[in-house]
Structures are given as C-alpha cells and as structure tokens.
Amino acid sequence: MRILRFVTTALLTTLLATAFCGTTRAADADLVIVHARVFDGRSEKLRDDAAVVIAQSKIVAVVDSAVAPVARERIDAGGRVLLPGLIDAHVHPTIAIAISSLRDTDPNYLAARAAVEARGILLRGFTTIRDMGGPSFGLKQAIDEGLTDGPRIFPSGAIISQTSGHGDLRNRTAESRRFGGAEDPVERLGYGRIADGTDEVLTAVREQLRLGASQIKLAAGGGISSLYDPIDSVQFVEEELRAAVRAASDYGTYVAVHAYTPAAIRRSVEAGVRSIEHAHLIDETTMKLIADRGVYLSPQAYVFSGVFGGASASAGTSAQALKSQQVSVGLDRMMQLAKKYNVKVAFGTDVFGSPKIFPWESREFGARLRWFSSYEILKQATSINGDLLASSGSRNPYGEAKLGVVEPGAWADVLVIDGDPLADVRVLEDADKNLRLIVKNGRIVKRNLQ
Ligand SMILES: [Zn+2]
Structure with a gap:
C-alpha cells in the first residue's frame, strides 16, 4: 500500500511538474482543496477524503488527501461536499x-x-x-x-x-x-x-x-x-x-x-x-x-x-x-x-x-x-x-476542457457546500449561507471556510 502510494505521488509530481513547464519545485500546484467529499458530477457515490488539485485554470488530479501535493494555496474543506460548478x-x-x-x-x-x-x-x-x-x-x-x-x-x-x-x-x-x-x-x-x-x-x-x-x-x-x-x-x-x-x-x-x-x-x-x-x-x-x-x-x-x-x-x-x-x-x-x-x-x-x-x-x-x-x-x-x-x-467557447464534472482535465470550477446536496438538493437554495467556497477558472470567487 505504502509503495503504491509512493508511486502515485511520484506520478502526480511528474504530472504537475509537466503542467508547470519547467517549474523546479516538486508538486507545485496552484491550489489544492483537501478533506473534501467529492461529487464528480456523474457518480452517486461521493469520494471520501479526497483532494482536488488545480493548476492554473484546470483540475489536474483528484487524489486521496493523504497524498495531496504541495500547492501555492491549500484549502481545507473540513469534510464538506465538493461538487462541480x-x-x-x-x-x-x-x-x-x-x-x-x-x-x-x-x-x-x-x-x-x-x-x-x-x-x-x-x-x-x-x-x-x-x-x-x-x-x-x-x-x-x-x-x-x-x-x-x-x-x-x-x-x-x-x-x-x-x-x-x-x-x-x-x-x-x-x-x-x-x-x-x-x-x-x-x-x-x-x-x-x-x-x-x-x-x-x-x-x-x-x-x-x-x-x-x-x-x-x-x-x-x-x-x-x-x-x-x-x-x-x-x-x-x-x-x-x-x-x-x-x-x-x-x-x-x-x-x-x-x-x-x-x-x-x-x-x-x-x-x-x-x-x-x-x-x-x-x-x-x-x-x-x-x-x-x-x-x-x-x-x-x-x-x-x-x-x-x-x-x-x-x-x-x-x-x-x-x-x-x-x-x-x-x-x-x-x-x-x-x-x-x-x-x-x-x-x-x-x-x-x-x-x-x-x-x-x-x-x-x-x-x-x-x-x-x-x-x-x-x-x-x-x-x-x-x-x-x-x-x-x-x-464551444470553452472547448479546451470539460464542464460540469470534477475530474482531471476539467475546468477548475468547483463549489464546497455545507450539508449533503445528494441527500437534499435544497441546500443549494440558500447559496449565500451554504456555499462556503466558489472557485471559477481556478480563481477563488468566494471563501467562507474556517
Ligand atoms: Zn427563456
């Protein structure tokens, strides 16, 4: 397991280094959102304790929080649900x-x-x-x-x-x-x-x-x-x-x-x-x-x-x-x-x-x-x-990446929300209160996380 984890991290590091064309620091993502329960837009099952890794305006990886790479900015979702914009x-x-x-x-x-x-x-x-x-x-x-x-x-x-x-x-x-x-x-x-x-x-x-x-x-x-x-x-x-x-x-x-x-x-x-x-x-x-x-x-x-x-x-x-x-x-x-x-x-x-x-x-x-x-x-x-x-x-004006999903190669448009929208979608009706993080195109638009 540990070896597998090491290999995954090594692969990810290479991936991110490539994404950053020439940056020397290992695993240098722009933003990583850790400890999230991820709804990927398609599967009914949330992925527990996941980290969404963002480089510039795209999602480059979704990994276990334990192996989340170093990023310029790290946000802890605190076990909340993360979903596509x-x-x-x-x-x-x-x-x-x-x-x-x-x-x-x-x-x-x-x-x-x-x-x-x-x-x-x-x-x-x-x-x-x-x-x-x-x-x-x-x-x-x-x-x-x-x-x-x-x-x-x-x-x-x-x-x-x-x-x-x-x-x-x-x-x-x-x-x-x-x-x-x-x-x-x-x-x-x-x-x-x-x-x-x-x-x-x-x-x-x-x-x-x-x-x-x-x-x-x-x-x-x-x-x-x-x-x-x-x-x-x-x-x-x-x-x-x-x-x-x-x-x-x-x-x-x-x-x-x-x-x-x-x-x-x-x-x-x-x-x-x-x-x-x-x-x-x-x-x-x-x-x-x-x-x-x-x-x-x-x-x-x-x-x-x-x-x-x-x-x-x-x-x-x-x-x-x-x-x-x-x-x-x-x-x-x-x-x-x-x-x-x-x-x-x-x-x-x-x-x-x-x-x-x-x-x-x-x-x-x-x-x-x-x-x-x-x-x-x-x-x-x-x-x-x-x-x-x-x-x-x-x-398609945004055709170079996917929309509506959380997966590698998608635009970095994600939300972090209080409550479980899969159990009751009405948590989205009070966005002002329940939406704790809004990221669009890799940029933080709203942040209200403790
Ligand atoms: Zn109309």
Whole structure:
C-alpha cells in the first residue's frame, strides 16, 4: 500500500511538474482543496477524503488527501461536499428589467444591470450559463477578461423569430421592415431578430454566429412574454427551420428552440433541432420522439409552477398571466413523461425580467424534487448540462476542457457546500449561507471556510 502510494505521488509530481513547464519545485500546484467529499458530477457515490488539485485554470488530479501535493494555496474543506460548478442551461442575464421597458432604457444602464445579475448568478454557484436570448456577447467578454465577476457564458445572441413570433416584441401597430417599417429598438439592441423566409433566416443565424454565438436560438411556437402570438401557434415553416439548422451545423454547432406544443416540437425535431426549451404541453408520442432522437429537453419547473400569476403585476400583463397558466398545466405530465422515456433533461431556470426574479434561479432545485431525486437533479445541473453545452462543438467557447464534472482535465470550477446536496438538493437554495467556497477558472470567487 505504502509503495503504491509512493508511486502515485511520484506520478502526480511528474504530472504537475509537466503542467508547470519547467517549474523546479516538486508538486507545485496552484491550489489544492483537501478533506473534501467529492461529487464528480456523474457518480452517486461521493469520494471520501479526497483532494482536488488545480493548476492554473484546470483540475489536474483528484487524489486521496493523504497524498495531496504541495500547492501555492491549500484549502481545507473540513469534510464538506465538493461538487462541480453548477450550470444553468436557460437564463437571460441581459433581460435584467421588464421586456416592455427595454426599448425605453439606455443600453449602458441595461449593461450595468446585466453585470449585476451575472455576479448574482455566479454567487448562487452557477459558474456557467447558456444564455438563451439577449445581447450577452459583451458581458461574456467582460467576464472572460476579468473586468467583472460572472459565469462563463454560452451566448445565443438574439432570439430569431418569424413576424408575429415569440421574439417579435414590436408594438402592435409597428410596420414590418419588409413593408417600409423601421427596425425596432429591441431588435437593434440585439434581443430579437425578426426573419421570414429561408433567406432572412440564414442571414439572421449567420449574424449571430458572426457575433460569436455558441448556439442558435429560434422561437418555434407561441410564447408567454410576447403579446401577439397565441401559445398554440406553430412558428417557422419546415424550410426555415431546416435552413437555420443547416447554417448552424455548417459552423459546427446546433439550434435550440422555444416550443411548448407537440406540433412545434415535432416540426423542430424533424428539422434537426437538438434542444427543446420548455416543452410543457408535449404529448407522449412527441416525448418518445425526443428520446429516440437523443434531443435534450430543457424544461423549467419553478417559474412555471404558478408563480407568474403573483408576479404578473410587475412582470407582465394579465394576458401574459393567462398564457402562463395555459402552459403551467402541462408541467407535471411533461416531467412524468421525461422520466418514463429517460430523456436527457437539462437544468435551466429561465429567470429574467427583474432583480426580484433572478434569485428564483436557486428555487429550481427544490421544485424538481416532485419528479427527480436530489442526485438526478444534481446530475442535470452538472454533467448532463455539461454534455449539452459540449454540443456547441467547434463553437464551444470553452472547448479546451470539460464542464460540469470534477475530474482531471476539467475546468477548475468547483463549489464546497455545507450539508449533503445528494441527500437534499435544497441546500443549494440558500447559496449565500451554504456555499462556503466558489472557485471559477481556478480563481477563488468566494471563501467562507474556517
Ligand atoms: Zn427563456
């Protein structure tokens, strides 16, 4: 045993020396977190008394604490659980105020508000997000450059929508650009892009790719926050959807769609879409289709659990509250079907619209307990989401390492928490109190360990 340990240490030392290209001190890691019970993002069994070894921005080893190498900084997790940084697969940091107010607000104010929400997201333990619509390219750049604290961002850019689709946020009387109307301020700000016909859809997709989109978001059916598209409306004809998928796949990435109804979901899946956002009104045949095709289901439980009725006074109109109810009735059945067909369920919260709503992001954990175990929910928010994000292929902005797992070669995005999230995932709902350590990209963002 002792010999084995010696050999392991020797191997590790070599590994770390290599990682440090020329550094002469043995086992010179930047950060080692010892005495942790590690959830690796995939296995239900925690690894006891482990040490996570970090060099620069990556995890280089996970070893027994007893053989943990010397590091520039050593943190004792004190037997607490260490887990991968969380991933929110559906959130809108740049829609930080009510959608109806976007057009009348100074873009600099919007950017400042988005930065505040991005920091809040990170402090709730989400070290990575998939932005499902909004101009987050600059926010991403500022975070990546270290100008402001926030999660890694997989940006979609503008939500691409047909005229009168979910991403068409113009005033009712506005005229189409095609018929001489002016470009809408919400389009100009990069929140939505209206495109009709395959030519315009191709341009709209390529515009977002040019800006740096890691995946493309289309609205394929009626939505709640948009005023003039009934929930049951099916949006974009087959040719338009296929054109979008083709333009995205030519750039090595995929299309995600907003869709609630079976008709909208089926049309999208048949066109090659890889991620269905929401899907609350799905039926059994369509859920089976998603399972067969290996498409990701990206549902939300908390914001569709009836809370928008109460929040509608600040978040929208009574018509929107009505649409929200129309969709929420499908929640229970959708989740049951997702379980039945063992669909790949992503973890996304869809929070946006006001500083009051963003903290609801953490409530998604508890809301899912009705259908999933704490372990299943944790896996959704870590490794399953990590796999989903990897679908961005060559457009993955963080493609040189893995996300959502704690293993050698993964990004050094980890959390240390009080309580056992595998026994009760709701410990993540009070991040302020329970998250004792947040490390993103190898850098300590929050530390509150004795
Ligand atoms: Zn959304």
